[in-house]
Amino acid sequence: MKKITLFAFIIASQFTFAQRNLTIEEATSGSYTTFAPENMVAPQWKDAKNLTYLDKTYQNLMSRNASNNWSESILISKSDLIDALNGSIKDEQFKLRIFPYDYQWKDSNTLVFNASGAESNYVITYDIPSKKVVSYFKMDGSGLNQVVSEKGDVMAWLKDNNIYITDVTGKVTQITNDAAGFLNGSDYTHRQEFGIDRGMWWNPTANQLAFYKKNETMVTDYPLVQFDTRIAEVKNTKYPMAGMKSEEVTLNVYDVNTGKTITIQTGEPKEQYLTQITWDPSGKYIYIGVLNRDQNHLKLNKYDASNGKFVSTLFEEKSTKWVEPQNPLTFLPNGKQFLYQSQKDGYNQLYLYDTNGKLIKKLGYNNVVVKDLLDFDTKGNSVSYIGVTNNGLDRQLFTVDLKSGKTTQVTTGSGFHNAKFNDDKTFFYDQFSNIETPNKIAIVDSKSKKETTLVDSKNPYQGVAELPTMEMVKIKAADGKTDLNGRIIYPANFDPNKKYPVMVYVYGGPHAQLVQNKWLGGASLFDYYMAQQGFVVFTLDNRGSDARDRDFVQVIHRNLGQNEMADQMKGVEFLKSKSFVDADKIGVYGWSYGGFMTTSLMLNYPETFKVGVAGGPVIDWKWYEIMYGERYMDTPQDNPEGYALTNTLNKVNNLEGRLLMIHGAQDPVVVQQHSMEFIEACIKAGKQVDYFLYPTHEHNVSGKDRIHLNAKIADYFKLHLQ
Numbered sequence: 151m152k153k154i155t156l157f158a159f160i161i162a163s164q165f166t167f168a169q170r171n172l173t174i175e176e177a178t179s180g181s182y183t184t185f186a187p188e189n190m191v192a193p194q195w196k197d198a199k200n201l202t203y204l205d206k207t208y209q210n211l212m213s214r215n216a217s218n219n220w221s222e223s224i225l226i227s228k229s230d231l232i233d234a235l236n237g238s239i240k241d242e243q244f245k246l247r248i249f250p251y252d253y254q255w256k257d258s259n260t261l262v263f264n265a266s267g268a269e270s271n272y273v274i275t276y277d278i279p280s281k282k283v284v285s286y287f288k289m290d291g292s293g294l295n296q297v298v299s300e301k302g303d304v305m306a307w308l309k310d311n312n313i314y315i316t317d318v319t320g321k322v323t324q325i326t327n328d329a330a331g332f333l334n335g336s337d338y339t340h341r342q343e344f345g346i347d348r349g350m351w352w353n354p355t356a357n358q359l360a361f362y363k364k365n366e367t368m369v370t371d372y373p374l375v376q377f378d379t380r381i382a383e384v385k386n387t388k389y390p391m392a393g394m395k396s397e398e399v400t401l402n403v404y405d406v407n408t409g410k411t412i413t414i415q416t417g418e419p420k421e422q423y424l425t426q427i428t429w430d431p432s433g434k435y436i437y438i439g440v441l442n443r444d445q446n447h448l449k450l451n452k453y454d455a456s457n458g459k460f461v462s463t464l465f466e467e468k469s470t471k472w473v474e475p476q477n478p479l480t481f482l483p484n485g486k487q488f489l490y491q492s493q494k495d496g497y498n499q500l501y502l503y504d505t506n507g508k509l510i511k512k513l514g515y516n517n518v519v520v521k522d523l524l525d526f527d528t529k530g531n532s533v534s535y536i537g538v539t540n541n542g543l544d545r546q547l548f549t550v551d552l553k554s555g556k557t558t559q560v561t562t563g564s565g566f567h568n569a570k571f572n573d574d575k576t577f578f579y580d581q582f583s584n585i586e587t588p589n590k591i592a593i594v595d596s597k598s599k600k601e602t603t604l605v606d607s608k609n610p611y612q613g614v615a616e617l618p619t620m621e622m623v624k625i626k627a628a629d630g631k632t633d634l635n636g637r638i639i640y641p642a643n644f645d646p647n648k649k650y651p652v653m654v655y656v657y658g659g660p661h662a663q664l665v666q667n668k669w670l671g672g673a674s675l676f677d678y679y680m681a682q683q684g685f686v687v688f689t690l691d692n693r694g695s696d697a698r699d700r701d702f703v704q705v706i707h708r709n710l711g712q713n714e715m716a717d718q719m720k721g722v723e724f725l726k727s728k729s730f731v732d733a734d735k736i737g738v739y740g741w742s743y744g745g746f747m748t749t750s751l752m753l754n755y756p757e758t759f760k761v762g763v764a765g766g767p768v769i770d771w772k773w774y775e776i777m778y779g780e781r782y783m784d785t786p787q788d789n790p791e792g793y794a795l796t797n798t799l800n801k802v803n804n805l806e807g808r809l810l811m812i813h814g815a816q817d818p819v820v821v822q823q824h825s826m827e828f829i830e831a832c833i834k835a836g837k838q839v840d841y842f843l844y845p846t847h848e849h850n851v852s853g854k855d856r857i858h859l860n861a862k863i864a865d866y867f868k869l870h871l872q
Contacts (some may be wrong), residue, residue, distance in 0.1 A: 169616035172615050176679075177675045181670070185614075187589035191203055191204040192204050194254075195573065197572070198573045200216075208228075209227060209229075211224070211226045211227070211249055219602070220593055228248065232246055237283075239283070250263035256275065260278070273298055290309055295349065312328060315359070315404075339364050340423050344439075345425070345426075351429060353436075360414075368397075369397050370389065372388070375815065377845045393787050399424055402414065415458045415460055422440060423777070424441075425441055426475050426477065430455075430505070435455055435461065438450075438451050439475045446470070447467075449463050467494055474781065475492075487504050488503055489533065494700075497518065499514030500523070515557035518537040519537060520535050527575045528574050528575075532549050534548065535550075542635060542666075543564075561582075566666065583668040584668060617678050618640050619640045619644065621640070622665070623637070625724050628719070635665040635690070637671045639678060639688075652685060652736045653680050653867055654690075657695070658695060658743060692718055693717055706782060708783055710796050714747060736760060737870075738763075739763040741766055742768075744764075746798070749811075760870070761867060765851075767825060769799060770798070773823055773827075805839065810862075812851075812859070814849060815844065817849045829841055840866075
């Protein structure tokens, strides 16, 4: 009996742990769930000797301390927070599902986090030693975008596009009262282009609040049909299309002491972009990057916050193509100088200025692209940042001495480093990944370079799912000189003597990079799933994509898709040179800009691409919004040739292969008009095309419906390309 039981156990074990293909469910979400490499969630330096993070259950805030060799201990639990919340805030019940992952350290003993009760939302200040709530701000359950002052004594928040202020006593003051069509304090100003991630800013002394006021009453209403009622209803959104009337934005300042609001005098024309909002450390002045609608002339202006008057233009930045401010100014601890980020000399790098606009020092280093500006040291003598190296493939930690300008590369291993120093720069936390390393986390002694490994994740697929082989490749761009990064995933059980169909996965546009030297090569599990289904899966970051130099990106100006397609065809040449590629069975798939690229490739190279899936595609750039569209294409009035060249409707007659177009019916980014006009053009041209609509989704199909989406895409390629 024991032998039979043991035999059964062995057989069951072999079955359970046999290598297998991914399911479509795993291919959709497995990299975040089943196959997520071991990790540390929400790591932060509490002080110079303590690193905190959430445990694997998300129930406890853990700590590692330098004094005890970085051993692990529980600092505070979710249940401790709940007890403190319910004991301090009467007539409310808190049920935290997990420890708040958005926690922040106010100081080494004080934690700040968001919490939701039954009726209201809160910003909580919590004392670790006493395990008590020190103070809290309360706002309506529908309140949004809360911004707490640096001292933590006042909070601004939004409700129905108007701004409310709550002070430490709990007093609530409504400071704007505008009707529909006016948005106050919204982070959706300028459609969140130009690095905009907020719409309100407290000055350092918390007695003035700067905020955007957006007037969009003159912008055309765009209808989004809602299908979930007996009679379908229309929900209008404001959508300023390229070349049409745009929103008008001002920056206002509310004075807490007087209760009065002034408008900063940014002048005419009204259609301009107000970017890089930064308070002077004194609180007396406010700096604004004023960018013209053409997006090729930026003025960094200084204004008096007490009366809104213009003080001076510190400097200007011009381009024959575009200027794209992405970051506010960062003042040094001395309050007299600031860091400015720009790619004006070819790479996004740091420049040190004084408050009169005098350039003190250029802090750029070689051809490193500054990706994330981090912190100053305690004395303000140096600053650290994450920089892009290895032609876009790697991320490394750097420090730069602000006086000498000397830059030091701190991390060295080729791959992706997500690293951050502690307060006095004696240690840094380093999360590392590359195509061979799922995830490694260590604390490194800055002086001795001694590493204390906290996480060394094993391959999460080992013994469970067999991933196909992936290879990184280099390909020359169509200009014959620029190196492009590519990724090829070979079919499961690859046989070089066989011929395989190909799925090219493409995006190709600005602010996106698909090929990276990190775990899985930057690919999604869906790419590996398709390789398991018998496809060669290929991706190339063409010129115009992210994390490279200015000229690499700006080659797309006024002619979107043209140089991008030329580069993608160099990728196709590479594929066709491989004996295992079936040159008669090449397909392409992409979403958004990738949908535009997919459609363009199908129409411009019908002899090459036999199958395409275009999700949320831009069909005609004159139907896209002003801020993004005009940056790259100018207006239809100024660039009629470019708009005609990039308009896919003009080439519908070229369609020969099988094309599936997918769209979200509630898409406010690439409105459904794009795909509908394309379908209508195909009907008139007598061209067959397949179409699928997700009635409740916006620009991306998310949640459990994404499983349905991926299954549909996979089925389409298997049906028409294998």
